[in-house]
Amino acid sequence: MTHPTTPPTTQKMPKDRGPHPSAVQQGRIAYRKRQAVRSVLLAALSTAVLGTLLGFLITGAPGWDRVRQAFFNGEMARESFAPILQGLWLNIRLFVVCALCALALGLLIATMRTLRGPVFFPVRALATGYTYSFRGLPLIIVIYLFAFGIPGLRLQGTPSVTVLGGAAIVITYGAYLAEVFRAGIESVHPSQVAAARSLGLSYRQAMRHVVLPQAVRRSAPPLLNDTVAMQKDVGLISLAGPIDAIRAAQIDQMGTANFTPYVVAGVLFVLLALPLIGITDYVTLRAARRQNAGT
Amino acid sequence: MLLECTGVRKTFGPAVVLDGLDLAVDEHEVVALIGASGSGKSTLLRCVNLLTEIDDGTITLDGEDITDPRIDPDRVRQKIGLVFQSYNLFPHMTVLDNITLAPVRVFRKPAADAREQAREWLARVGLLNHAGSYPDRLSGGQQQRVAIVRALVNSPRLLLLDEVTSALDPELVGEVLTMIRDLKGEGVTMVLATHEMGFARQVADRVAFLDNGRVLEQGPPEQVLGDPVEARTRQFLARIIEAGRL
Numbered sequence: 001m002t003h004p005t006t007p008p009t010t011q012k013m014p015k016d017r018g019p020h021p022s023a024v025q026q027g028r029i030a031y032r033k034r035q036a037v038r039s040v041l042l043a044a045l046s047t048a049v050l051g052t053l054l055g056f057l058i059t060g061a062p063g064w065d066r067v068r069q070a071f072f073n074g075e076m077a078r079e080s081f082a083p084i085l086q087g088l089w090l091n092i093r094l095f096v097v098c099a100l101c102a103l104a105l106g107l108l109i110a111t112m113r114t115l116r117g118p119v120f121f122p123v124r125a126l127a128t129g130y131t132y133s134f135r136g137l138p139l140i141i142v143i144y145l146f147a148f149g150i151p152g153l154r155l156q157g158t159p160s161v162t163v164l165g166g167a168a169i170v171i172t173y174g175a176y177l178a179e180v181f182r183a184g185i186e187s188v189h190p191s192q193v194a195a196a197r198s199l200g201l202s203y204r205q206a207m208r209h210v211v212l213p214q215a216v217r218r219s220a221p222p223l224l225n226d227t228v229a230m231q232k233d234v235g236l237i238s239l240a241g242p243i244d245a246i247r248a249a250q251i252d253q254m255g256t257a258n259f260t261p262y263v264v265a266g267v268l269f270v271l272l273a274l275p276l277i278g279i280t281d282y283v284t285l286r287a288a289r290r291q292n293a294g295t
Numbered sequence: 296m297l298l299e300c301t302g303v304r305k306t307f308g309p310a311v312v313l314d315g316l317d318l319a320v321d322e323h324e325v326v327a328l329i330g331a332s333g334s335g336k337s338t339l340l341r342c343v344n345l346l347t348e349i350d351d352g353t354i355t356l357d358g359e360d361i362t363d364p365r366i367d368p369d370r371v372r373q374k375i376g377l378v379f380q381s382y383n384l385f386p387h388m389t390v391l392d393n394i395t396l397a398p399v400r401v402f403r404k405p406a407a408d409a410r411e412q413a414r415e416w417l418a419r420v421g422l423l424n425h426a427g428s429y430p431d432r433l434s435g436g437q438q439q440r441v442a443i444v445r446a447l448v449n450s451p452r453l454l455l456l457d458e459v460t461s462a463l464d465p466e467l468v469g470e471v472l473t474m475i476r477d478l479k480g481e482g483v484t485m486v487l488a489t490h491e492m493g494f495a496r497q498v499a500d501r502v503a504f505l506d507n508g509r510v511l512e513q514g515p516p517e518q519v520l521g522d523p524v525e526a527r528t529r530q531f532l533a534r535i536i537e538a539g540r541l
Contacts, residue, residue, distance in 0.1 A: 191379065191381060191383045192383060192385065194346050194379070194383065195379065195383035195384075195385070196385075196396075197346060197368075197369075197372060198344055198346065198372055198375075198376070198377040198446070199372070199376075199396065199397035199401065199445065199446070199449065200369055200370075200372045200373035200397055200401040200402075200449065201369070201396070201397060201400060201401055202369050205400055205401070209396060209400060210385055210396075213387050214385075214386065214387050217387065
């Protein structure tokens with residue numbers, strides 16, 4: 001809980017205090033200004049030195065010309081750009097659907113693990129077994145099992161490979177997200193449950209109205225971080241066959257034995273992740289600030 | 296008797312916190328529990344509210360054995376209000392939502408009625424302008440007053456107060472104590488664990504001194520605080536006076 005007497009952390013600049021800072025304060029301000037200029041210059045200089053060194057090291061390497069041809073070929077980049085972008089559209093759609101489904105699945109599993117009472121034992125056991133096994137299982141294997149194993153059963157109405165691959169991603173990530181939610185649930189102090197129960201709320205009502213809302217809020221930064229990881233792992237669906245950005249790059253690469261399309265796809269993936277990373281940083285910072293403010 | 300504790304025993308591992316404690320509280324009575332830290336005051340309150348399970352003995356509320364394992368603890372808690380030392384408001388809810396949560400979810404009151412009732416209470420304790428604020432915008436004293444209102448809107452038969460001023464800055468203690476004094480005037484039955492001896496003297500009908508998990512001495516405040524019979528009580532009060540809290 002905050003103390004009302006705690007002063008705000010932001011310090012007022014001296015110029016707000018009064019029209020005429022004293023001579024001592026003027027000296028301090030001038031000194032800080034000189035220090036700031038010096039810091040900027042020093043940072044710029046050290047960055048330039050390191051950049052130049054790295055540049056010399058890479059371009060001066062004996063094999064640089066061949067690497068440049070194979071990985072940074074401008075013509076190849078232009079040619080492969082359109083099909084890769086088209087493939088990326090699949091990644092984006094798949095990511096949005098998978099992220100939402102995995103978040104819902106994670107919350108469901110985490111909630112299942114909080115259920116009490118002997119009747120729910122199988123539900124708890126199932127949820128626990130799921131998070132234990134799928135956090136250990138490599139995503140690639142799950143994709144193979146789903147995309148090639150399930151169609152192999154030759155059942156009526158088997159969904160497309162894209163859907164099956166997406167399901168593999170959702171199920172793998174759901175297990176991680178469930179644990180993030182569970183950590184959030186456990187981070188809510190027991191006194192909150194005690195307060196809710198003392199008001200006559202049942203265990204389930206206390207969970208739903210008091211614990212879960214706080215847990216979800218606290219889980220937001222790590223959840224977002226996991227979705228950033230998921231965004232690039234969606235590209236693993238290319239292993240199952242659908243033409244996403246990575247698969248499109250691979251097709252181009254196979255025809256020409258040039259790796260530039262992969263670099264193009266990589267750059268596009270990085271650009272795609274930037275907004276989500278930005279949001280994650282913002283949410284994390286805000287959460288940290290709120291935590292420091294105390295509850 | 297509204298509340299009757301008989302031979303209540305509670306242990307935490309090797310530590311015996313309540314050791315065959317007996318205590319009875321009549322309707323409209325205010326009982327102050329005093330005693331050193333670890334004498335079992337808070338544990339007793341948590342046991343009465345069924346937040347902690349007792350190891351032996353019986354607690355009855357309105358003649359009903361609430362320590363019977365077949366009883367529905369949620370139904371018992373609906374009749375007992377508990378206010379914590381650290382307020383324990385729900386930080387993700389506004390003041391108004393904190394207060395209306397139980398009336399709406401537990402007592403199935405229409406939301407509009409519950410809000411109206413909560414506003415009336417907030418107006419009474421001078422916090423109506425904070426109805427839409429979140430708890431972290433309030434001072435400790437304000438938060439504690441909201442916590443008391445939150446416990447009272449359910450019209451409990453019994454209100455338990457667990458060192459409700461211990462976490463407050465000295466200048467904020469007064470506003471909470473004034474509120475409790477007003478509640479006594481309205482006939483609210485209260486059991487309060489406290490370190491504020493001066494306040495216990497003013498507001499309590501009876502003071503019970505807890506020592507080693509039992510009520511060692513109880514009686515009117517003037518007697519227990521002014522002229523205690525037991526040597527242990529005298530010792531305890533002497534230490535309190537030394538600390539400048541009486």
